Amino acid sequence: LKLPLGFQYASAYAGIRKVEKDDLALIVSDSPAEAAAVFTTNRVQAAPVRLCKKHLRASGGKVRAILINAGNANCATRTGDAVAAETSRAAAAILGCKAEQVLPASTGVIGVELDPTKITAALPKLAKRLSPRRFLDVAGAIMTTDTVRKTSTAEVSIGGKTVRIAGMTKGAGMIHPNMATTLAFVMTDARVPAAPLKAMLSEGNRLSYSSLSVDGDMSTNDTLTVMANGASGASVTAAARGLFQEVLTHVLQELASQIARDGEGARKLITIHVSGASTDSAASRIARAIANSPLVKTAIAGADPNWGRIICAAGYSGAVFSPSKVDILLQGVPVCHNGLAAEFGEAELTAKLKAKDVKIDFRIAGKRQGTARFWTCDLTEGYIGINGSYRT
Amino acid sequence: LKLPLGFQYASAYAGIRKVEKDDLALIVSDSPAEAAAVFTTNRVQAAPVRLCKKHLRASGGKVRAILINAGNANCATRTGDAVAAETSRAAAAILGCKAEQVLPASTGVIGVELDPTKITAALPKLAKRLSPRRFLDVAGAIMTTDTVRKTSTAEVSIGGKTVRIAGMTKGAGMIHPNMATTLAFVMTDARVPAAPLKAMLSEGNRLSYSSLSVDGDMSTNDTLTVMANGASGASVTAAARGLFQEVLTHVLQELASQIARDGEGARKLITIHVSGASTDSAASRIARAIANSPLVKTAIAGADPNWGRIICAAGYSGAVFSPSKVDILLQGVPVCHNGLAAEFGEAELTAKLKAKDVKIDFRIAGKRQGTARFWTCDLTEGYIGINGSYRT
Numbered sequence: 001l002k003l004p005l006g007f008q009y010a011s012a013y014a015g016i017r018k019v020e021k022d023d024l025a026l027i028v029s030d031s032p033a034e035a036a037a038v039f040t041t042n043r044v045q046a047a048p049v050r051l052c053k054k055h056l057r058a059s060g061g062k063v064r065a066i067l068i069n070a071g072n073a074n075c076a077t078r079t080g081d082a083v084a085a086e087t088s089r090a091a092a093a094i095l096g097c098k099a100e101q102v103l104p105a106s107t108g109v110i111g112v113e114l115d116p117t118k119i120t121a122a123l124p125k126l127a128k129r130l131s132p133r134r135f136l137d138v139a140g141a142i143m144t145t146d147t148v149r150k151t152s153t154a155e156v157s158i159g160g161k162t163v164r165i166a167g168m169t170k171g172a173g174m175i176h177p178n179m180a181t182t183l184a185f186v187m188t189d190a191r192v193p194a195a196p197l198k199a200m201l202s203e204g205n206r207l208s209y210s211s212l213s214v215d216g217d218m219s220t221n222d223t224l225t226v227m228a229n230g231a232s233g234a235s236v237t238a239a240a241r242g243l244f245q246e247v248l249t250h251v252l253q254e255l256a257s258q259i260a261r262d263g264e265g266a267r268k269l270i271t272i273h274v275s276g277a278s279t280d281s282a283a284s285r286i287a288r289a290i291a292n293s294p295l296v297k298t299a300i301a302g303a304d305p306n307w308g309r310i311i312c313a314a315g316y317s318g319a320v321f322s323p324s325k326v327d328i329l330l331q332g333v334p335v336c337h338n339g340l341a342a343e344f345g346e347a348e349l350t351a352k353l354k355a356k357d358v359k360i361d362f363r364i365a366g367k368r369q370g371t372a373r374f375w376t377c378d379l380t381e382g383y384i385g386i387n388g389s390y391r392t
Numbered sequence: 393l394k395l396p397l398g399f400q401y402a403s404a405y406a407g408i409r410k411v412e413k414d415d416l417a418l419i420v421s422d423s424p425a426e427a428a429a430v431f432t433t434n435r436v437q438a439a440p441v442r443l444c445k446k447h448l449r450a451s452g453g454k455v456r457a458i459l460i461n462a463g464n465a466n467c468a469t470r471t472g473d474a475v476a477a478e479t480s481r482a483a484a485a486i487l488g489c490k491a492e493q494v495l496p497a498s499t500g501v502i503g504v505e506l507d508p509t510k511i512t513a514a515l516p517k518l519a520k521r522l523s524p525r526r527f528l529d530v531a532g533a534i535m536t537t538d539t540v541r542k543t544s545t546a547e548v549s550i551g552g553k554t555v556r557i558a559g560m561t562k563g564a565g566m567i568h569p570n571m572a573t574t575l576a577f578v579m580t581d582a583r584v585p586a587a588p589l590k591a592m593l594s595e596g597n598r599l600s601y602s603s604l605s606v607d608g609d610m611s612t613n614d615t616l617t618v619m620a621n622g623a624s625g626a627s628v629t630a631a632a633r634g635l636f637q638e639v640l641t642h643v644l645q646e647l648a649s650q651i652a653r654d655g656e657g658a659r660k661l662i663t664i665h666v667s668g669a670s671t672d673s674a675a676s677r678i679a680r681a682i683a684n685s686p687l688v689k690t691a692i693a694g695a696d697p698n699w700g701r702i703i704c705a706a707g708y709s710g711a712v713f714s715p716s717k718v719d720i721l722l723q724g725v726p727v728c729h730n731g732l733a734a735e736f737g738e739a740e741l742t743a744k745l746k747a748k749d750v751k752i753d754f755r756i757a758g759k760r761q762g763t764a765r766f767w768t769c770d771l772t773e774g775y776i777g778i779n780g781s782y783r784t
Contacts, residue, residue, distance in 0.1 A: 044731075076700060078714070110700030111733040193528055220704050287413045294686070308468065308502030312612050315436035323436045323468070339436075339468055339714035341503040381773045 002137055002155055003165040004189035006030045006231030010129035011141035014122035016071035016114070022141035024122050027066040027185055028095060028130055033229035034191075035063035036198040038205045040222035046073050047080030048104040049221060054129070058100035061194050065102045066185055068092045068142055069119060070170075072108040073181065083116045091121040093125045105223045107144055107170065107181040139168040142183055146172045147262055152254035156247045161234035163190040165247055169255040172214065172264045181219035182209065182220045184255055189229030190244065200245045201226050208264065209254035211284065211374045213291045214263040224252075242317060260375040261356075265382025268358050270300055272374040274363030280372060282319040286362060287374035289317035299378035303353035305346065307335040314362060321364050329361040338365075395527055396556040396581035396671045398422045398623030402521035403533035408506070408513035409463035414533035419458040419577055420487060420522055425621035426583070427455035427495070428590040430597045432614035438465050439472030440496040441613060450492035450561060453586050457576050458495045458577055459483045462534055462562075464506040465573065466498040474546055475508045482512040486519045492779075494565075497615045499536055499562065499573040513555040526769065531560040534575055538564050539654055544646035548639045553626035555582040555761035559637055561647040562657045563777040564606065573611035576601065576647055582636065583622030592637045593618050600644035603676065603766045605683045606655040652767040658776025660750050662692055668756030672764060678754060681709035688752075689771035695745035697738065699727040706754060713756050721753035730757075 008028055014024040037056060039049050056063070067088060074080050088102040095102070140151040153166040171182035192200070201224070209224055211276070223387035226248070228236075236244045270292050277283035290296055293313040299306040305326045315323065328336035331352040333344050358378075400422055406416040422770070430449060431441050459480060466472050487494070498506070513778040531541040545558040564575035584592070593616070601616055618640070620628075627637045653661040663681050669675035682688055685705040691698035699720045707715065720728035723744040725736050750770075 042704065042707040043713065044703055075727075076733070077730060109457065110704070111728070220707065311436055312434060312502070315434040315612065316551065321435065334505070336468075340470060341468070 001135060001153055001166070002164055003153065003166050004187045004229070004231065005133065006189055006229045007187045008130040008132050009134040009138045010126050010131065011083040011134065011137040012122050012126045012129065014069070014118045016069055016108070022137065022226065023071045024119060024126060025068045025138040025141040026091065026126050027138060027187065029064055029227055029229040030162070030231070031229055032064055033139035033227035034063040034194055034197055035061050035227045036194070037103070037223065037225040038199045038201060038303065040219055042220050043163045044076065044220045046075035046106060046221040047084040048106045049223060051081070051084040052103045052223065055100040055103055057086070060097065063101050063103055064097040065091060065095055065310035066105060066225060067102055068105045068183065070107050070144055071143055072106060072112060072114040073110045073221050074106040074114045077113045078110045079113055083114050086116045087119045090123050094123055103225060105183050105221070107142065107183055107221055110220065115223060115267055119322070134137060135166065135168070142168070142169065142170040142193055144172070145264055146170050150255055150258040150262065150275065154247045154251050158234045158236060158240045161232055163188060163232050163234045165251050167251045167255050168257060168321065169174035171259045172262050181221035182259065184209065184224040186226040188226070188228045188250070189230065190228050191235040192228040192244070196236065196241055197226065197228055200241070200248055203245060204249040204252040207373070208256040210374070212256040213288065213374070213376045214260060233250055250299050255297060260377045262377055265375030266377030267380055268300060268378040270358045270360060270376045270378060272360045272362065272376070273371070274362045275322060275371045276366055277319060277370030277372070278366050278368050279370040281370070283370040284374070285317045285319040286314045286321070287372040289313045290360065290362065291355055291374045294379055297376065300353065300358050300370060301378035301380045303350050303351060305330050305335050305344070305349045310360060310362065311336060311339065319374045325365040327363045327365065329363070330356070331359055393495050393525060393548055393636070395524065395545065396579045396621070397560050398581055398621045399527040399579045399581065400522040401514070401530045402518045402523065403526065403529040404514050404518045404521065406498070406510045408510055411656065412746065413461045415462045415530065415755030416463055416511060416518060417451045417530040417533040418518050418522065419579065420531060421456055421619055421621040422623070423621055423654050424454040424456055424590055425619035426586055427588070427619045428593045429495070429615065429617040430593060434612050436468065436612045438467035438498060438613040439476040440466055440498045441615060442752050443473065443476040444497070444615065446496045447480070447492040447495055451490065455492065455495055455771055456489040456493040456509050457483060457487055458497060458617060460497045460534055460575065461511060462499050462536055464498060464500040464504060466506045468503045469505045471505055477702065479510045479511045482515050486515055495617060497575050497613070499534065499575055499613055502612065505754065512689065527558065527560070527577045534560070534562040536564070538562050538655055542647055544643045546639045546643050548635060550582065550626045550628060550636065551740050553624055555580065555626045557643050559643045559647050561651060563651045573589050573613035574601065574651065575614070576616040578618040578640070578643060578767045580620045581624035582620050583627040584620040584636070585664055588633055589620055590616065593634065594641055595637060596641040596644040599641050599765070600648040603679070603764065604648040604652055604734055605680065605766070606652060610658055628691040628770065642698055649767045652769045655769030657772045660692060660748055660751045660770040662689070662752060662768045662770060664752045664754065664768070665763070666754045667763045668758055668760050669711060669762030669764070670712060670760050671762040673719065673762070675762040675764035677709045677711040678706045678713070678764070679764040681705045682752065682754065683766045683768035684747060686771055692745065692750050693770035693772045695742050697722050697727050697736070697741045697745060702752060702754065703728060703731065717757040719755045719757065721755070723747070758768065
């Protein structure tokens with residue numbers, strides 16, 4: 001792994017999870033990094049999400065560390081705000097920075113009080129472990145129902161200097177008040193001014209995490225941050241923004257698609273591409289409706305080339321289009337032409353649909369240019385098994 | 393069953409389904425009945441839905457018969473419009489009425505041509521079978537993945553005369569391009585003028601079928617009709633409208649809740665009641681988000697009193713409310729008070745959640761009066777099994 005310069009990582013077991021598996025982690029920038037973040041839009045927001053927003057305002061976005069715990073969402077509890085503040089302060093004291101330079105993030109069960117002394121007691125050990133090489137440890141410590149660690153890295157040359165971007169993420173359903181949520185942390189050693197960093201994160205998020213659905217639920221804790229510490233010596237000037245945006249978006253898309261592939265009970269990553277819609281936003285509505293349809297997701301689970309369910313989901317998406325102009329391709333094979341059944345070899349296509357990657361192309365003929373790409377996973381018995389008896 | 397006067401019913405096997413089970417049905421009013429209907433709002437609409445709308449306009453809403461087939465949705469096919477028109481004409485010829493007085497309805501596989509001669513050949517036999525007592529035969533013939541016939545009847549006295557309402561419905565997922573859809577046919581022997589009949593059906597639909605979700609999908613063929621033939625001699629005057637509306641809504645709610653209870657793979661009927669929202673429409677958004685959340689539905693399947701998933705779904709519904717004012721009751725037991733965990737006996741509540749009827753109360757404290765009632769079902773492995781290998 002080629003990691004950005006000037007960041008250190010550590011994880012430890014603080015006793016928050018019932019099973020002994022690291023549940024506390026730190027990501028530290030050696031110098032204050034320019035930070036931007038995107039949070040859940042759920043009206044029910046966990047204490048760490050609220051405190052993150054406050055800290056970003058108070059610090060002017062100059063952040064030193066992210067303090068993450070798994071096993072407890074610190075949401076809908078009596079002491080949530082105090083716990084988030086106290087643990088951030090404790091981390092700041094050890095790192096020698098201000099409390100508002102620490103961003104807290106939590107994932108796990110909702111409605112259960114989080115004991116802050118578990119975190120404060122583990123912090124000295126955690127700080128001692130900080131190392132530029134413990135990136136993967138942190139990626140592992142933030143996992144809940146995830147079955148694999150999810151990371152993505154990229155390098156790009158800007159102004160003759162090498163810039164690195166590394167991201168890690170967790171999440172297997174879009175939300176699990178009881179044991180999951182989506183968290184993503186992206187680090188880069190480029191120097192990026194505040195305003196373009198925010199804008200680029202927002203655009204990257206639109207094309208990745210906002211184009212991702214496992215079960216259509218949305219967490220109380222979702223947090224996506226990017227920290228740019230400038231340790232590479234390279235600055236993302238106006239001229240380099242297009243390139244940096246592309247690489248950042250790529251890293252975010254790699255992270256988001258890993259979440260879909262690891263969706264609870266999922267056996268397949270489904271990539272949906274819509275083209276020819278009236279606008280990008282209309283294309284996105286169509287893609288989202290297809291991605292959220294349990295009937296489409298179960299059909300793909302069963303390797304069933306059931307295009308009727310796909311055009312039907314598009315039909316209720318709210319986007320305006322003419323069904324008679326629609327072509328649908330599954331794994332590149334046309335199954336619907338001009339809104340009607342196309343001839344295809346059923347046995348052959350069924351075999352192709354047994355792959356781990358399934359591609360749905362939804363093309364609307366005509367002059368319109370709206371496109372969208374969306375990721376989801378198939379819906380299997382496994383999802384029910386994982387979620388039907390989670391808390392108890 | 394106390395059925396409305398002046399209606400006759402018949403069903404037969406026309407060879408549309410692969411298995412030999414009645415797949416063609418007629419509902420006939422002896423005299424032209426005032427008819428109103430609600431259809432799917434999907435942009436992809438089946439040929440019979442389009443023709444129904446045309447026939448209602450052409451006949452001024454004076455309808456003699458409904459011609460229904462199961463086993464083929466007559467949707468997204470080359471010949472769909474011609475098939476719907478030809479079979480309606482054939483039924484009209486046998487019944488001695490105009491083609492526009494026949495409303496066609498289809499349910500079944502999408503994208504497969506429907507052979508009209510199967511229907512026209514069976515029509516003479518079907519017409520001969522017409523009888524006021526074959527109501528349940530028709531309720532059976534329209535079933536697809538349904539496991540039980542779904543009917544509801546009511547009687548009410550209007551102006552000293554007895555008026556009867558009888559309805560039948562089918563549907564087990566909200567949509568199955570391959571073998572299902574929602575159809576509902578309501579007959580009454582009251583006389584109801586066109587405008588109030590439309591208005592009352594619309595209001596009844598809002599409180600029943602529009603407050604029902606099995607999997608969040610919406611069919612290309614959904615059709616809900618009401619026929620009022622006046623055979624009782626009683627007229628629903630302005631003064632009697634409130635009462636008639638209540639009874640009609642009750643019948644529709646009984647039908648809709650039977651669909652939720654029979655949802656594919658469902659073991660439980662979930663009734664969600666939201667109160668204290670800013671408006672009825674905000675309450676409905678909250679109820680719908682809870683009803684559509686796979687995480688809530690799997691938790692109920694697992695008898696897990698997981699209120700965090702419920703408040704979380706409400707949080708992303710788009711409705712504005714203060715989480716700290718929310719109380720949640722499961723089976724009447726408070727599990728969340730003022731947005732925080734309430735004390736409850738877990739074992740006792742888990743036992744109560746094993747019932748076939750589960751009630752979720754979502755109460756927002758304060759002066760607002762918006763309420764909604766919504767029906768759904770739990771999400772089990774059975775749903776995946778039914779939908780993962782349907783077409784093949």
